Amino acid sequence: MSELYNNIEPNVVDDEMLQKAIEEQCPEDIGKLAKRTGINFKDVTELELSFRNILQIDNLWQFEKLTKLQLNNNIIEKIEALESLVHLVWLDLSFNNIEVIEGLDTLVKLQDLTLFNNRISKIERMDTLQELQIFSIGKNNLTTLKDVIYLRRFKKLRTLNLRGNPLCDDEQYTLFVVAHLPDLVYLDYKRVSDTTREIAVLKYQDLIEPLEREEAQALAQLEQEQAKQKELEYHKAAFVEYLNGSFLFDSMYAEDTEAAKLAYLPGEFVSVCENLFNYGLKEHEKREAEVSDFYESLHEALTANQQEGRKLILDFENRNKRRLYEIRNASSYDIAESKRAEYKEDILQLSDALMTLEMLIADQLEVRVKHVPVRPHIQNMGAFSLTIFSTITQCRDLENRHHEELIDISITTLEKSVKNELDEDLPADVQMLLVDKTTIVNAVNASHGIHLLKIDKRESDILSNTYRWQSSVTEKAAQNEINRNRERVREIIQYIDNLQEELDNLRDPED
Structure with a gap:
């Protein structure tokens, strides 16, 4: 850890900091009114907590309607305490000291996620973010191109920034990313050209086809499981779940060893x-x-x-x-x-x-x-x-x-x-x-x-x-x-x- 970081005095995310942040982001006349009367955190939809020397994310559970959160340029080491922000659409955690992607499971509405300039070495634990459209994870510690394959699960992803990671030094970097993310429109702030896309598809066709088959099988299995679950919920609504077969009979013997x-x-x-x-x-x-x-x-x-x-x-x-x-x-x-x-x-x-x-x-x-x-x-x-x-x-x-x-x-x-x-x-x-x-x-x-x-x-x-x-x-x-x-x-x-x-x-x- 750098000497500069050691000399920074961490701040705690308390009600005073939150109230001040809300007042600062309001227009002057509304800010004065907010200072006199106070603001109900439950009604706030946007919150900026940049440049506040925050070490640990905390005390945000009251912001039930929050859709945009800026926590960039702090000294945050861990993504946590965000599980109650289920309406979040935009999250900026750039310029921090985060090493692991975690704590995002409940943010299922997230569309824009920025983790630029952190210490992340692997793209993971983002499976629930199916609405993700923009993802910035440049200037981290990503070293292997295979990490990009993980991003194929995000069917709505259109903008990706990986610039500044060690994996970008690979001469096949651009073609590999474009081939594995065929719906990508912008990569590292540049629009993906049709020529680049065609070359990438031809070069990595033999690798992509097995992936597509596996994904198709996984999707078919998921759809089958979802159909079964939907049917089960219907049966539960009728109070007759598990009566269309030998389930009850089998359960009678499941715990009966004799x-x-x-x-x-x-x-x-x-x-x-x-x-x-x-x-x-x-x-x-x-x-x-x-x-x-x-x-x-x-x-x-x-x-x-x-x-x-x-x-x-x-x-x-x-x-x-x-x-x-x-x-x-x-x-x-x-x-x-x-x-x-x-x-x-x-x-x-x-x-x-x-x-x-x-x-x-x-x-x-x-x-x-x-x-x-x-x-x-x-x-x-x-x-x-x-x-x-x-x-x-x-x-x-x-x-x-x-x-x-x-x-x-x-x-x-x-x-x-x-x-x-x-x-x-x-x-x-x-x-x-x-x-x-x-x-x-x-x-x-x-x-x-x-x-x-x-x-x-x-x-x-x-x-x-x-x-x-x-x-x-x-x-x-x-x-x-x-x-x-x-x-x-x-x-x-x-x-x-x-x-x-x-x-x-x-x-x-x-x-």
């Missing part, structure tokens, strides 16, 4: 689960349709109310344009005051009318939200729950029947083993169970208990998710209406205040 030693047939059990699965999907579609109809009815009522409100405002504005003109051009103070009083009364009447209209729609929507449960598939989910109970009971009956049959088979096998009448040799672990009747019965009973617990848990999970969804529908609708009502009341108050302020600002003809 049962794994004995034969079992899942066919009938799986069929019952699949029946419940198909039923659950149909019921899910019905519920989704009813929820959609419910919100559509709310929207229709709200739209009608809004149209009535707009008509009130339009009528008011048309009626009072002339009155404002008359106030401004009144021939005497008394006439102006009379017109002003009439206009003020109209404002009050408009306020009352708008507030009454809002109160009516609020009451109307509140009643509709409270009566969501009356809908058959939203509240009266008794039929759904009863079907679940009935189907799971079938699963239990099958398990009980299987248990009884397994007891009989096990005892018969034990008796044949004692008499040396078995047709074939059994595996050693099975023979260990055939010691006596107590051992084999205990093993089968223990297995049976595990299976029933698995079935009970699956039933409990389905019913719990059902009731949780049922509550969430009404709670979400109610909260949305509360938020809408508050916002609408604020809008009305602001509009009326603006009208009143406009009236108050009218000058008297004698002034």
Whole structure:
């Protein structure tokens, strides 16, 4: 570390530094106001913390809406404490002492990243930055051209700066980069020419083709996994995940080491689960349709109310344009005051009318939200729950029947083993169970208990998710209406205040 760096006194990113930085980046008049009243960090979208001798990134978690952050020209050694800045689009960490790329996983909206003039030796840990368009990592310690291959995953990358790294000394540097990043438009501040691109493709064709095949396979696998995940989420929404196959049956035996030693047939059990699965999907579609109809009815009522409100405002504005003109051009103070009083009364009447209209729609929507449960598939989910109970009971009956049959088979096998009448040799672990009747019965009973617990848990999970969804529908609708009502009341108050302020600002003809 240089002597200059040793002599620098590091600064801490505290509230005082942040407040000062915000004041400095505001226009003079706004900056003075911010100094008097303070600024809510949660409302700040851009923040410049350059040239402040910052050693450690910290205390930025409050900047929830930040889209642009400048931390260049400091003495930062590690990228950290940025995980809460999920809306960040532009990040400048140039001219610091960073050695490793890290701590960027949550910045999925990042489009412009500058790490120019640091101590980075490898391009890595940026997989989530799929929106990246501009990347500057010049004047670092990158030594191998293969590092560039990592950047192929950023399909939107158009501008790249690597100038000043040791890898740039390779005579094939430009062609290698252009060949491996075919969508690149600018490299090291220069536009990539068509000629350079053609030469690069020809030179590295044999290396690029295997890469493209691997990437195509990886993409196909990713799309397949995403499709499976999307399907699973749909099944979860219907409360029937993992019931379209032998998943539940297999899970009954996954932790049952004793049962794994004995034969079992899942066919009938799986069929019952699949029946419940198909039923659950149909019921899910019905519920989704009813929820959609419910919100559509709310929207229709709200739209009608809004149209009535707009008509009130339009009528008011048309009626009072002339009155404002008359106030401004009144021939005497008394006439102006009379017109002003009439206009003020109209404002009050408009306020009352708008507030009454809002109160009516609020009451109307509140009643509709409270009566969501009356809908058959939203509240009266008794039929759904009863079907679940009935189907799971079938699963239990099958398990009980299987248990009884397994007891009989096990005892018969034990008796044949004692008499040396078995047709074939059994595996050693099975023979260990055939010691006596107590051992084999205990093993089968223990297995049976595990299976029933698995079935009970699956039933409990389905019913719990059902009731949780049922509550969430009404709670979400109610909260949305509360938020809408508050916002609408604020809008009305602001509009009326603006009208009143406009009236108050009218000058008297004698002034």
